[in-house]
Amino acid sequence: MLYGYAGRVLHVDLTTGKTHVEPLNEDYAKKYIGGIGLGIRLWLDHSKPGVDPFSPENPLILTTGPISGSVWPTGGNGHAFVAKSPQSYGVGEAKSHGSFGTELKRAGYDAVIFRGKAEKPVYVWIDDDSVQILDAAHLMGKSPADTEETIRDELGDYYVRVAAIGPAGEKLVRIACIINDKSRAAGRTGLGAVMGSKNLKAIAVRGTRDIPVAKPDKFMEYVKEFHERMKGPAAQKYRTLGTPENVLVHNSLSCMPTRNYNNSRFEGAEKVSGESLNERFVAKIIGCSSCAMRCEHICVVGEGPYKGTMQRMEYETLWAMGPYCGIDRLDAIIKGMDLCNYYGIDAISAGVIVGFAMDCYENGILTQKDLGEIDARFGNHEALIQLIEKIGKREGIGDTLAEGVKIAGEKIGNGAEKLGQHIKGVEVTGYDLRCLKTAALGFAVSFRGADHNRHGAYAFDVKGKVNRLVAEKGRGKMVKDMEDIYTLIDSFIVCKFSRGTYYKELEDMTKLYNLVTGIEIAPEELKRSGERINNVARLFNIREGLGRKDDALPYKVMHMPIPDEGPSKGAYVTQEELDLLLDDYYMARGWTREGIPTVEKLKELGMNDLIPIVEGKTKAEE
């Protein structure tokens, strides 16, 4: 077997309670690497087209990457989940770091495939070769953190690592996430609800195997070099203010969606800035297992109504529960984060849903009575807390909001459909796409719906490398190239915060891949793997019925010009601009005008086995 891989895939059938181990397909390992690449490829093998996300037939796939289990900074500790998303009905994927992935690798698995549905709530206990399905009745209703503590106590081993869902996942809240190490989430696309639909409360792992690498001495030299790089400028942002630094940057560019996209800048930005957060709340900056970067800003609220709350904060979650809801109180935002982790919901989506509900309220679409007497004005921090509670419990209006802004907007009607800002059913993130047009393309084509982490294309706009207010040819290739790197990052599973430390990007990644796996390949070949993974994700979406029509932008991005004075005033994206960008992107990808990978492209990428997915679809068009 290859270095970097355990060489084994664990199958857990929750319906029958049977488990078995199969060897990892080496061809898949080489072509799809690990993480989301391997997960998506395995998902296609183990599902039927059109499967309902909450059906027992929607497999939930947990993967590690070739780097997992080593001391590679940011990479030793990652894991990924893949399934059909109950939000987008296409690719659901989310990564997390901490100390869960490294443990799973030491237990001897590159992937675990959960199928079926347990009759009663269970948790799966993976103790090296021993796999048991145990009763979880006593864990129901518990937060992921409490679940982790309880399982560790009852198994009697401090080194047991746990990934769990909270009460929201149990209740199939569509934005439910899967949390490990108490505050690390595989957050987006609602995979916690898929786990809940299987009656699977938690996965506990302990592994004792050694993790060798192909070239240990050279590998350690390279680790040392990266430790040094991580002390340098490429990681400075994460070590100092952290991602909340973005608040003032985005605000000054007028590209921070505020009050459910009614504005692009926030008058209260100073109060919720990274500077303010660090000065008033950050108690310690910690790191994941095996990492030499320090990013996790642990915040403690020392006074006021939310006194005693301790949570990690990042820009996206701070933005969603702050500016996006018009809220300028950091203590309330930290409390909101705490509640999201308690219920086990994606805090980005949670904030965007609350912002949506507030917009509905201010427009008279939802009344105070509808909201259970909550005065959901923009800026009311108490309403934020109350609405998150309701979503987490699916209580009252929370039952509707728990469906996400797309479905909730359709259910509420009366124009609420237009107030829900999402792409493919997944809530937007903290970049105003009206005035960041490279990012707009990246978001539109992202295979997991609205997301900045599938491409990082905002960097071209924010750093002024292109005219961010213009849609023009050439952006397609820029987005494609970034996407191909980003799928590699998520398949090796290294952390995106470390991407700047790969000074020569692809060359550095290739060297790492070579030292770990012993596979000698050229950087171009690795890049093709990145491209292949984007194509396999597209095939997933096409098989499930998604296409060009779904590569869309939120309603307000295309219909409501930015009203605020400043550099972005009047900006929005027209249908013509979106079409131009999509045509340019599909061409750069070698796909048809409908965004379908051609047979030639699939052959070129060595994906002949997946040609049946596009057969008939590309011909009709040509």
Add this chain to the structure above:
Amino acid sequence: MVKIHERKFVSADPEKCVGCQCCEYICSMTKGKSFNPLKSRIRVVRINQLINLAVTCRLCEDPPCVAACPRDALTQSEETGIITVDKDKCNGCGWCIEACDYGAIMLHPEDKVVYVCDLCKEQGEPQCVKWCPEEALELVTSDVLAQKARITAVKKLFQEAIKETKK
């Protein structure tokens, strides 16, 4: 004449340690050419996100692990204080593990004898100290530790006065 303690051991600074476990990975690589925190001689404890500390052998002056061993498998070097395990004598009974207040001596998962930090005798210096990204680990004598604690305490006590003198 009073002799100052010269024995050095690896100590973690709770202010600096962030619980990243790099030391565990480095230790297992140094000793066994592969990564496995379960074979590390230094272990990180994370009580919650704010409370992290790496713990390893403190080279006690009167080591209870040595005293507890009924088979005389453990000996302590008078010069360095390092505990040596005679693998032929050790039968893995675990009395030393019970005796150690720090959880610093452990049963090796494969060798079935106990193992403990030896300050990387072969490498010349403890590799965890060399690699710790936070520089939270130090090879120190108990005397130096006490000196540092005193200086920190006094600085804290007189922080206002120190600010004044800087002006």
